[in-house]
Amino acid sequence: MGHRTLDFLFSPVDPPKPSAERKNPLAKDSTFDSDAVTALQDEFGEHIADVTLYANEHTVYVDRESIVDLCTFLKDRFGYVYLSDLGGIDRFTEEQRFEVLYSLIAMERGKRIRLKVRLDEEDPVVPSIYGVYPAAGWNERECWDMFGIRFDGHPDLRRMFMPEDFEHFPLRKEFPSLGIPGSLPLPSQTDDGEIVKDPFPAAHGSKPLRRTPFPE
Amino acid sequence: MEARTDHNEVFSFWPKHNERLFARLESKHLHVEPSTDPLEAEMSLNLGPQHPATHGVLRCALKLDGENIKTCVVDIGYLHRGIEKLAENKTYQEFMPYTDRMDYLAPYSNNVAFCLAVEKLAGIEVPLRAQYIRTLMSELSRISSHLLWMGTMVMDSGALSVFLWTFKHREVLYSIFDEVAGARFTVSHSRIGGVAGDLSQRAVDLIEDFLPKFSEELDEWMPFLNRNRIWVDRIQGVGVITKEEALAIGMTGPNLRASGVKFDIRRFEPYLVYDRLEFDIPTREDGDSLARYLVRQEEMKQSVRIARQCLDALATLEGPIRVDNAKQGYASKDEVYYSMEGMIHDFVMTDTGVCPPKGAEVYHAIEAPKGELGFFLISDGTGSPWRVRINSPMN
Numbered sequence: 001m002g003h004r005t006l007d008f009l010f011s012p013v014d015p016p017k018p019s020a021e022r023k024n025p026l027a028k029d030s031t032f033d034s035d036a037v038t039a040l041q042d043e044f045g046e047h048i049a050d051v052t053l054y055a056n057e058h059t060v061y062v063d064r065e066s067i068v069d070l071c072t073f074l075k076d077r078f079g080y081v082y083l084s085d086l087g088g089i090d091r092f093t094e095e096q097r098f099e100v101l102y103s104l105i106a107m108e109r110g111k112r113i114r115l116k117v118r119l120d121e122e123d124p125v126v127p128s129i130y131g132v133y134p135a136a137g138w139n140e141r142e143c144w145d146m147f148g149i150r151f152d153g154h155p156d157l158r159r160m161f162m163p164e165d166f167e168h169f170p171l172r173k174e175f176p177s178l179g180i181p182g183s184l185p186l187p188s189q190t191d192d193g194e195i196v197k198d199p200f201p202a203a204h205g206s207k208p209l210r211r212t213p214f215p216e
Numbered sequence: 217m218e219a220r221t222d223h224n225e226v227f228s229f230w231p232k233h234n235e236r237l238f239a240r241l242e243s244k245h246l247h248v249e250p251s252t253d254p255l256e257a258e259m260s261l262n263l264g265p266q267h268p269a270t271h272g273v274l275r276c277a278l279k280l281d282g283e284n285i286k287t288c289v290v291d292i293g294y295l296h297r298g299i300e301k302l303a304e305n306k307t308y309q310e311f312m313p314y315t316d317r318m319d320y321l322a323p324y325s326n327n328v329a330f331c332l333a334v335e336k337l338a339g340i341e342v343p344l345r346a347q348y349i350r351t352l353m354s355e356l357s358r359i360s361s362h363l364l365w366m367g368t369m370v371m372d373s374g375a376l377s378v379f380l381w382t383f384k385h386r387e388v389l390y391s392i393f394d395e396v397a398g399a400r401f402t403v404s405h406s407r408i409g410g411v412a413g414d415l416s417q418r419a420v421d422l423i424e425d426f427l428p429k430f431s432e433e434l435d436e437w438m439p440f441l442n443r444n445r446i447w448v449d450r451i452q453g454v455g456v457i458t459k460e461e462a463l464a465i466g467m468t469g470p471n472l473r474a475s476g477v478k479f480d481i482r483r484f485e486p487y488l489v490y491d492r493l494e495f496d497i498p499t500r501e502d503g504d505s506l507a508r509y510l511v512r513q514e515e516m517k518q519s520v521r522i523a524r525q526c527l528d529a530l531a532t533l534e535g536p537i538r539v540d541n542a543k544q545g546y547a548s549k550d551e552v553y554y555s556m557e558g559m560i561h562d563f564v565m566t567d568t569g570v571c572p573p574k575g576a577e578v579y580h581a582i583e584a585p586k587g588e589l590g591f592f593l594i595s596d597g598t599g600s601p602w603r604v605r606i607n608s609p610m611n
Contacts, residue, residue, distance in 0.1 A: 024339045025339065025340070026335055026339075031484075054576050054577060054578065055337075055578050057578060082463050082479075083466055084466070084588060085590060085605070087592065087605040087607075089603050089605070101592065103592070107463070110484055110485075112485075133464070134466075135466025146300075156240060158236050158237075158240065159233075161296035162293060163233035164232040164235075164236050170301060171298075175301075
């Protein structure tokens with residue numbers, strides 16, 4: 001009797017196979033919008049690299065040149081008036097390293113769709129969709145702050161959380177979790193006005209400085 | 217007044233940052249225009265980052281014309297903790313307690329939101345009783361969050377007693393959370409695949425006791441506030457946001473519903489057991505502060521209604537509170553303490569936890585008290601997420 005091939009549904013190494021995907025108990029049927037995906041494929045055929053489906057959620061991979069047109073199309077034709085989320089993804093070691101994620105909602109029709117734009121590491125620039133969805137303003141700033149992805153045509157692309165003087169992009173995979181010593185200039189920490197440039201000295205192996213001297 | 221540099225020009229604090237901030241404000245630095253009449257003078261001021269009026273760490277660079285604010289540039293990030301970065305170095309279950317700290321007014325909702333997203337990613341089905349417990353506690357945390365909002369808002373406009381009334385009830389809610397989860401504030405009660413523990417009889421009694429009392433007292437407050445001319449005059453017509461504006465700027469939650477958009481994730485894509493429950497989505501058309509206040513007030517009543525139905529359902533519903541599959545959730549403590557396999561499963565869950573398929577990505581959102589709280593997760597096939605994108609209602 002030969003060994004039957006064990007069919008692990010969720011093994012750590014295999015990519016998900018559409019046929020092997022069992023019915024996801026939390027997948028929503030109502031927000032699944034295949035009409036819009038079909039219409040997008042008809043309209044922007046060569047600009048759509050791929051369409052994936054997992055847990056009843058479509059992800060449409062779009063060329064960066066046509067993202068603004070595609071958002072306008074979805075907004076005008078399918079009622080996607082609301083931008084729910086926009087964020088960056090670092091696919092470190094992959095061919096096209098960065099991804100920008102757009103999550104849209106059609107309020108009246110009760111549908112969701114997710115768009116993604118893939119970018120090369122050398123040229124992480126994507127057109128801003130601020131003109132279509134003003135809600136993207138802060139999200140694009142956050143994405144620039146955290147990943148260094150620039151948004152062409154954004155009216156005010158300042159960093160969102162980190163100061164402008166900070167030179168690194170924290171959510172990139174190569175950025176260490178403990179931070180980089182000296183990357184954030186801070187006010188003086190000693191009584192004679194000496195500037196200490198390490199915000200987390202204990203994390204990097206040294207004891208924190210005592211601000212007040214021991215009593216005599 | 218000259219632009220001030222810190223530390224006698226020895227050290228300028230984040231010079232590029234301030235330069236861009238004031239460039240955005242179309243002002244070079246903080247200044248007051250010399251003029252005889254201070255109400256006519258133009259000035260640029262700095263508010264915060266630490267200021268008693270900001271309720272948190274928020275810095276605003278303001279351009280004033282007399283008493284009117286002409287431009288305001290907001291500088292946030294003083295509370296940025298890099299929680300998305302932290303998540304990449306934790307297992308799924310390890311990261312769950314961190315979600316408490318994202319919105320400490322409704323920690324239970326955050327736990328539930330994250331666990332639901334992981335369950336969707338890995339295809340885990342949660343037992344019905346656990347879903348009811350999650351729904352019940354999420355609604356209680358919604359009441360808690362809205363109560364704090366109401367108390368502080370009325371207090372800021374001058375009525376201190378409402379703040380004390382609301383905090384009386386929040387104290388009871390904290391006792392309930394303490395009894396259910398073992399912690400008053402950062403509950404961390406949800407587990408991937410269920411919840412940590414069942415409701416004790418005392419917890420049920422506390423909730424049974426709380427709901428009618430709170431409902432009654434809420435009805436008593438309303439005439440005080442809704443017919444109070446000082447209160448209504450201060451918030452009516454203030455900060456009007458139209459429906460179109462609200463959609464364009466991506467407002468969410470009660471604020472969006474106060475602008476006339478009937479959008480609530482509990483009805484838009486029902487999660488947990490919301491499709492089995494009866495409740496209404498209150499909306500107002502005005503879009504001003506009064507509408508936002510009334511929507512939240514009505515939402516608290518609806519939350520009581522939902523909690524009531526959950527309690528009734530839980531009274532007759534027997535069953536497990538965690539998924540009975542050692543690859544998907546923690547084994548029950550009975551198994552862990554009394555069997556070798558249970559012990560091993562517990563170790564494996566703590567060490568590695570659930571491993572969703574490689575390349576899988578999902579987005580799952582819930583209606584947190586402040587609006588849509590969504591988690592976008594990407595799995596790389598290991599026990600830790602490759603990327604956790606948090607779509608928080610606060611920004």
